[in-house]
Amino acid sequence: MTSAQLQSGAVSSTVPTGDRRAARPSHHFRQYDVMGAHPDGSGTRFTVWAPNARSLGVAGSFNGWHCEPLQRIEDGSGLWHGRVEGARPGDYYKYRIQGAHGQWFDKADPYAFRCEHPPGTASQVWDLSHSWGDREWMSQRGQRQSHREAMSIYEVHLGSWQREEDGRVLNYRDLAVRLASHCRTMGFTHVELMPIAEHPFYGSWGYQTTGYYAPTARYGTPQDLMVLVDTLHQHGIGVLLDWVGSHFPSDWHALARFDGTELYEHADPRLGFHPQWQSLIFNYGRYEVRDFLISNALFWLEKYHFDGLRVDAVASMLYLDFAREPGEWIPNQFGGNQNLEAVRFLQDLNSAVYAAFPDVHMIAEESTAWAGVSRPVHHGGLGFGMKWNMGWMNDTLRYMQRPHFYRRWHGDDIRFSSVYAFNENFVLPLSHDEVVYGKGSLLGRQPGDEWQRFAGLRALYGYMWAHPGKKLLFMGGEFGQLQEWHHERTLDWHLWARPLHAGVARWVADLNAAYRRWPALHVNDFHGEGFSWLPVDVAEPQTVLAFARRGGPGDALAVALVNMTPEPRHGLRLGLPHAGTWHELLNSDAVHYGGSGMGNLGRVEADETPLAGAPASASLTLPPLSVLVLVDRDPNATISGGVPHVRS
Structure with a gap:
């Protein structure tokens, strides 16, 4: 050649x-x-x-x-x-x-x-040969990863998920069966690995990449990583990789001034230096650099069988003035702040990936309102398959941190996401970024006493799983990790022995089970016809959310009811799409999860009394700081094949 x-x-x-x-x-x-x-x-x-x-x-x-x-x-x-x-x-x-x-x-x-x-x-020097055993997964991947299927992602930092008793990190192979077993137990459909390409500074969590084609040797060989992916696939779990094409570190041994000149980066620091991360920015105008990056994306998908890439910091790529003050950046040829070369690169990247692997996912972490991130390139979009909904995350966590009494004046924070929920194909992320740098854990950010904090965390998860969009939860969140995450220590697995933490884990497992089992909760995650608000007759409607989720024709309807205060609502009247029996599929206040045991004895009877435009309504009890999910079909009649019953 x-x-x-x-x-x-x-x-x-x-x-x-x-x-x-x-x-x-x-x-x-x-x-x-x-x-x-x-x-x-x-x-x-x-x-x-x-x-x-x-x-x-x-x-x-x-x-x-x-x-x-x-x-x-x-x-x-x-x-x-x-x-x-x-x-x-x-x-x-x-x-x-x-x-x-x-x-x-x-x-x-x-x-x-x-x-x-x-x-x-x-x-x-290395040979990448490996005998794969995931043929069944790979042949069914397109169906399993369809936008109309449930997608619940467990985000993992491999070096701090679990460790040896003496603090040593585990090998990829050691992690494989443990991680697969945990995800099967908890019901997650996918694992997302934080960046595992080689990086010299461990404290960068992998986001300061130097060896773009090499999995970090901290956890073993390339074949060890292949065994990890292979094992997860054989357990029916997809694997996504966090991928960094936005910037790279200035470490002298790597890409920086590779031949003595600015080869991969721009020479002008107003284009080539990232002031926020003290790193270098790729020169997307050079086709050799674009080829290096696009080839790298395809490399991980082909050689390691990853099922998609989550592309980090897309906003920093799109805007020439990202994290810069006036005078610190150069406008594009039209005088704007859009990085047109980066736009073209992202379009080329997504076009190449989907042409070669139409059954994978390209997911953008994009924190602005840039239009068409998940719109196809031929329709003028960037071509991603999905986008993290950072607006939902910020609004929701800001609301959930407020003292319960003040939430009545901030209902727009928790409701606003419905205005744009279907503008993009959204993933709802509660990621590692929300439990570091002094933010505390998700549990620790809940107001109130201990019982209220756990109830509030269960309510947050119930609201998230019922809300349109695919789901992502960072490790430790599934059992209510107390401490803020740190990359140098393992999760607090001993907390599973405590009833309230074990209750959170059971709640997450049952949320995942219901999300996967009931089409109304996932088929129309990206389509507006699958969502509508429902009326409630309550003195403080700002703190009570009620909405319907719909699947395809013939699928059962699901209704979510959320109480954002510690005050139980007895005799609350809820507008419903039709009269009849509605079954209490999920109740976050069940004793099994650590709740008070308040509820509706498993069912609610709706009559043809209209309410605010709804043709029917029902009177029910809404427990404190809780989420109820009602369905218009008997859950016992639809559960078969030995699948555990979802408790109410």
Whole structure:
């Protein structure tokens, strides 16, 4: 394969390039097939991009760290390549580069499949072969991950989920069965791994990536990670990867000034330096950089069988003035603050991913009201499949932190999300960002005494699971972690022995079970016809929420009723879509979850008395700080196959 073929796009690829335009150069989105280190019999082929280097070679454990020269391909591509006899899988290496100004320095391979365990910074020759056992999952993935299916995501930081008794981190393989068993027990459909690409600073949680093609060696080998994904798949659990294409650290051994010049980043700090994170910003205007990143996204999906990518910090990519003061940024060619090159990159990224893997998810963490984030590229959108609903998260947590007495004046915070709930395909996130930097745990942010805090946490989760949108919960939230999360310690698993914490875990498990089992709660997560507010006859309607969820034709209806105060509501009249028996599917105040045991004896009878436009209504009891979910079909008649009953 020649460099000319590589750069012209003449090489056959299974990955279409998406929306081609006349002025756009052809791209090659499988760079990992050629770039980096590839074992070849008794030696290894090396290829690296360093267009401004005067001289370049490879030094490693295979040659006593003496420089073995590579040859420049004389076609203007900036590629250097060569074969080194005796370099085999497991050997460490670096590129030794003479920069444009004559200085010599060593660099890790941007395409290395494995990196030395930190604090070491060398790259490692590696063979990525693995015998996969997840054929059944992969063949059914498109159906299981449909937008009309339930999606409940468990976000995990691998190094602090569980540890050895002496504090040592677990291997990917050690985590595999434990994590799969936990997610099966709790009913989560997916795991989302916080970034696991190699990163020198552990305290960055993986968001300061240096080894884009290498899973961190802290937890084992690439094959160990493959076993983790494989095991989760064999247990019917999808695996998403948190992916960082927005910025990279300035650590000298990695991408920064790779050949002595700003190669992957912009030279002008107003474009190339991120003041908030003290990191460097990719130059999306260079097709070599776009190819590096898009190839990387496809690499994780192909080689590691990930089922989707959550793209971090999309807002920081979209806006030239993100985290900058006036005068610290350069407007685009039209005088605006939109990063047009980043927009085009994201469109190309999503087009390439969905063309190659139509059954995966591309999920944007985008914190602004940028229009069309989850709209297809051919309709003018960015092309993501879903977007985190940061507005819902911020409004909801701000409301839930308020003392109960004051919530009556802030009903708009908890209701406003319904105005835009279907503008995008939303994921409702209660992520790691909400339990760090002094924010405390989700439980600790609830007002009131201990009982009220636990009841409030159960109410928060019940409201979230009933609200339109897919769900994401950070580890520890499922049992009411007391302490704020820290990456250097494990979760407080001993809390499961305490009744109120165990009650929260049972509540989350039953929420997941109901969410998955009842189509009304998930089929129309992204469609407005599946949601409507219902009237309630109560003195403080601002603190009582009532809404209906609908699935497809013939599916049972579900109604959610939320009490945001510690005051029980006896004789509350609720407007309903029709008369008849409504069954109490879920009640967060059940004793089983740690509640007071108040409820409606399992059912509510609605008559044809209209209420505020609703054709029927019922009188019922709404417990304190609680969520009730009612369905118009007997739950016992729909549960089969040994699935545990959802308690009320």
